Each structure stands twice: as structure tokens, then as C-alpha cells.
Amino acid sequence: MGEILDGLGAAAVLVFTLDPYLVEISLRSLAVTLSAVLVASLIGLPLGAWLAVRDFCGRRAVVIVLNGLMGLPPVVVGLFVYLLLSRSGPLGVLGLLFTPWAMILAQVFILLPLIASIGLQVMGDLWEEYAEMLTSLDATPTQQMGTLLWEGRHGLLTAALAGFGRGIGEVGAIMIVGGNIDHATRVLTTAITLETSRGNFALALGLGLVLIALALTVTAAMHLIARNRGTHP
Amino acid sequence: MSRRAGSRGLLPLELRAAQAERAGKRVAGPVDLVIAGRGLTCVIGPNGAGKTSLLKMLHGLLPLSAGELRWQGAPEGLRARQGFVFQTPVMLRRSVLENLAYPLRLHGLGRTAARARAAHWLERVGLAALGEHPARGLSGGERQKLALARALVREPELLLLDEPCANLDGAATHAIEEILQAARREGTRIVMTTHDLGQARRLADEVLFVVHGKIHESGPAGRFFEAPRTGEARAFLNGEIVR
Numbered sequence: 001m002g003e004i005l006d007g008l009g010a011a012a013v014l015v016f017t018l019d020p021y022l023v024e025i026s027l028r029s030l031a032v033t034l035s036a037v038l039v040a041s042l043i044g045l046p047l048g049a050w051l052a053v054r055d056f057c058g059r060r061a062v063v064i065v066l067n068g069l070m071g072l073p074p075v076v077v078g079l080f081v082y083l084l085l086s087r088s089g090p091l092g093v094l095g096l097l098f099t100p101w102a103m104i105l106a107q108v109f110i111l112l113p114l115i116a117s118i119g120l121q122v123m124g125d126l127w128e129e130y131a132e133m134l135t136s137l138d139a140t141p142t143q144q145m146g147t148l149l150w151e152g153r154h155g156l157l158t159a160a161l162a163g164f165g166r167g168i169g170e171v172g173a174i175m176i177v178g179g180n181i182d183h184a185t186r187v188l189t190t191a192i193t194l195e196t197s198r199g200n201f202a203l204a205l206g207l208g209l210v211l212i213a214l215a216l217t218v219t220a221a222m223h224l225i226a227r228n229r230g231t232h233p
Numbered sequence: 234m235s236r237r238a239g240s241r242g243l244l245p246l247e248l249r250a251a252q253a254e255r256a257g258k259r260v261a262g263p264v265d266l267v268i269a270g271r272g273l274t275c276v277i278g279p280n281g282a283g284k285t286s287l288l289k290m291l292h293g294l295l296p297l298s299a300g301e302l303r304w305q306g307a308p309e310g311l312r313a314r315q316g317f318v319f320q321t322p323v324m325l326r327r328s329v330l331e332n333l334a335y336p337l338r339l340h341g342l343g344r345t346a347a348r349a350r351a352a353h354w355l356e357r358v359g360l361a362a363l364g365e366h367p368a369r370g371l372s373g374g375e376r377q378k379l380a381l382a383r384a385l386v387r388e389p390e391l392l393l394l395d396e397p398c399a400n401l402d403g404a405a406t407h408a409i410e411e412i413l414q415a416a417r418r419e420g421t422r423i424v425m426t427t428h429d430l431g432q433a434r435r436l437a438d439e440v441l442f443v444v445h446g447k448i449h450e451s452g453p454a455g456r457f458f459e460a461p462r463t464g465e466a467r468a469f470l471n472g473e474i475v476r
């Protein structure tokens with residue numbers, strides 16, 4: 001019990017003195033996950049819109065696979081990206097392994113099915129409602145997709161935030177492809193793992209608090225968005 | 234609306250031995266119908282008769298399981314030259330003005346031009362004061378006016394309306410009818426369904442009486458209301474149940 005209290009105290013000091021180590025890895029965490037969310041959204045949301053408006057043979061299978069991939073174990077994704085980027089792998093020449101780029105790539109794989117699936121759900125519901133009207137107005141498939149993306153913007157932002165929540169707390173994949181290298185690829189989650197194993201509980205707790213604060217900020221943002229949606233039903 | 238005179242037309246629009254199915258069941262047809270000339274046609278008949286289905290066939294929204302739909306001009310011009318008001322109009326999650334500018338934007342009009350033209354039509358249907366309101370917050374009557382304006386904003390040659398005045402009070406119904414009369418005067422061909430026989434008497438030049446997916450009787454409105462030819466039509470006009 002005393003250890004936890006000591007840890008909390010030390011953590012508070014770290015946070016309020018803006019400890020350089022803490023700031024560095026927090027910013028790296030944010031940069032990696034925000035980049036991954038951005039890339040996964042830029043691919044996943046149009047993909048979801050396309051699946052919402054297009055009916056083709058095999059569509060159901062694609063949707064089922066996409067939903068299934070939401071539960072992709074991060075460690076396995078990490079292993080896959082590791083093999084892809086390792087020196088003898090197909091993308092080995094790029095030399096990206098153990099860089100933040102590799103971590104972003106791994107997180108894109110993890111977040112893409114999640115963001116695309118939630119996006120499809122949001123835009124599929126909208127399509128039920130809008131299909132006849134959009135067909136009546138002769139909207140082209142591209143215009144239909146654009147309309148769904150814009151009309152569903154609040155729900156889609158929630159999809160992106162869900163992706164952020166999953167990415168910021170993820171440790172398995174980025175540990176494998178990033179390597180948890182000090183001043184290079186260390187982020188909040190991998191640092192917590194390391195400091196805990198070293199017995200530096202105060203630091204580990206401080207990092208944990210920052211992580212929780214980030215997650216809470218995201219939740220608060222979601223609530224704000226939900227409330228905004230209420231005013232423009 | 235002199236624009237129409239010079240442009241190549243869509244009409245006559247023609248259904249030939251047309252049928253439509255839903256869930257493997259025939260919901261309309263076989264129907265032979267020509268929409269041409271000027272004026273306003275009212276489609277009447279009991280619930281479930283196939284009035285909505287007929288309008289959607291004319292709009293190319295309900296694919297034909299047999300027969301054909303023919304029109305003049307470019308193959309892709311069918312819906313571009315028609316406006317459709319659905320039985321329950323769907324509003325985009327945008328302002329009233331943006332809802333009205335939307336069909337114009339789809340047609341490639343710039344934002345400013347689209348908004349200006351939309352504002353003009355808002356004025357015409359009496360919604361100018363509500364332009365910046367969220368469209369989903371409108372009352373039933375206001376929604377119906379907006380849906381009508383949205384169907385008219387591209388100045389269609391043929392306007393199809395599915396019960397445009399359902400659930401509206403007398404004043405709102407009157408307002409919608411005024412807009413329809415004005416559109417007709419300007420040369421827009423109108424086909425509408427209605428359950429309000431008084432409205433059909435006020436507006437229709439021609440009546441299509443639909444039962445069981447077929448056009449049971451059709452003709453000039455005056456004759457239809459004064460001397461219906463079939464027993465079913467007589468019964469329907471008397472408010473009796475038509476089987």
C-alpha cells in the first residue's frame with residue numbers, strides 16, 4: 001500500500017514538473033497513434049462509405065472479414081509487420097524496422113478494420129435512409145460516398161476516436177516492431193512495461209497517469225461530439 | 234421558365250406492359266401509360282393498390298420485372314429531368330438552405346450560385362425565414378414545402394409527388410396546392426398520388442384510378458368524378474371498400 005502511495009506522489013512530481021523524459025515519450029505516443037489514426041481513417045472511412053453504397057457479389061464476405069479483423073491480436077500484427085520490414089523481408093530495403101514509422105504502420109493495420117467497420121455501420125444506417133433520395137437526385141457513386149462521409153461526420157469522428165483509444169493503449173505490436181529504444185521508439189506503454197520490470201514503480205505510475213489522462217481527454221471529446229450531434233439531429 | 238421550350242424534352246414518357254415485383258410478389262402492373270403534354274394527373278386508389286410503386290416505376294426507381302419504360306432524349310436524362318417528392322421526405326442533416334442547394338451542387342453548380350438559386354426557391358415556397366435552421370427541425374408542413382422546393386429547384390419537366398399533403402392542415406395543403414398550380418402554369422407536367430378526393434377534384438386534369446396494381450380506370454377528371462364507368466370507381470368515390 002505504501003509503495004502505491006509513494007508511487008503516486010512521485011508520479012505527481014513527474015507530471016507537475018513536466019519531466020523531460022515523460023514529456024518526450026508522451027509526445028511520441030501521441031505522434032505515433034495520431035498518425036496511425038489519420039492514415040487508417042483516410043483509408044478506412046472511404047472504404048466504409050464504398051461498402052455502404054456498393055452492392056456487389058461477395059460484399060457480405062468482405063464485411064464479415066472486416067468485422068473479424070477488428071479483433072486482430074496486436075502481437076500477431078506486430079510479428080507480421082516485423083517480417084515485412086526485417087532486413088530479409090519484402091520491405092527490408094526501406095530500413096524502417098525499429099523506427100516510429102514501423103510502429104505507425106503496425107498501428108494502421110490494427111486500427112484500419114476497426115475504423116472501417118464502425119464507419120460502415122454509421123454510413124450503412126445513413127444509406128438505408130438516403131438511398132432512394134440520392135438515387136432520385138442522380139448522385140454519382142462518388143457523390144453518394146461524399147454525402148455519407150459528410151452527413152455521418154459526427155459518428156465517423158467517434159470511429160476515429162475509438163481507433164485512437166485502441167492505439168494509444170496498445171503495447172504488443174509496437175514493442176515488437178519498435179523495439180522500445182530509448183530516445184527513438186519508446187512510448188508510454190512500452191515505457192510502463194520497462195519501468196515496471198525494473199521496479200521503478202513511481203515512474204511507471206506517472207506514465208500510467210498520463211496515459212489515463214489522454215484516454216479521458218478522448219472520452220470527454222466523444223461526449224462533446226455526442227452533445228453537438230443532439231443539436232443537429 | 235422559357236428554358237424548357239428550347240431544350241430537348243423527356244416527354245412523352247411511356248410505360249408499356251410494365252410490371253414490378255417486390256420480394257418476388259407483383260406489386261404493380263401490367264401497366265400501359267403515356268405521360269405527355271401538359272397538366273396534372275392524380276393517381277388515386279385504396280391503400281396498397283400500387284400508387285407509390287407506379288410513381289417509382291415512372292422515376293426508374295423501381296426496376297421493371299417485365300415490359301419497358303421509354304422516354305425522349307438522352308438515356309441518362311430520365312431522373313435528371315424529373316423531380317420526386319417521397320411519401321416521407323428525407324432531410325439531410327444540414328440547414329434548410331443547404332438541403333435545397335444540394336441537388337444543384339450535385340449537378341455541378343458552384344456553392345454561391347447554388348445557394349442563390351436555392352434562396353430564390355425558399356422565397357417561392359415561403360420558407361425564406363427558416364433558411365439557416367436545421368432541416369430536421371422543421372414541422373411536417375414545412376418539411377413538405379422544402380421537399381417540394383427540392384424537387385422543383387432543378388426545374389424538372391415532370392414532377393412526381395407521393396401524397397404531398399398527407400397529414401397537413403388546410404392552410405398548409407392550400408399553400409402546397411398553390412405552388413403546384415404555379416408550377417403547372419409554368420409548364421411542369423405533374424403526376425401525384427393523393428387520398429384526398431377533394432384535392433383531386435381541385436387539381437386534377439386527368440385521373441388514374443389504381444386497384445391491385447393496375448390502372449382500373451382513367452380519363453379526364455371531370456368525367457371521372459361525374460360519371461365513373463366502373464363499379465369499383467363508383468364505390469371508391471362513395472367511400473366504400475374496394476376489393
Ligand SMILES: Nc1ncnc2c1ncn2[C@@H]1O[C@H](COP(=O)(O)OP(=O)(O)OP(=O)(O)O)[C@@H](O)[C@H]1O
Nearest residue numbers: 255256259260278279280281282283284285286287
Ligand atoms: N419494399 C417492399 N417490399 C415488399 N412489398 C412491398 C414493398 N413496397 C411495397 N410493397 C407492396 O406493394 C404493394 C403496393 O404498395 P404501394 O406502396 O405501391 O401502395 P400504395 O398504393 O402507394 O399504398 P398507400 O396508399 O398505402 O401509400 C403493397 O401490397 C405493398 O405491401
Ligand SMILES: [Mg+2]
Nearest residue numbers: 284285320395
Ligand atoms: Mg403510397
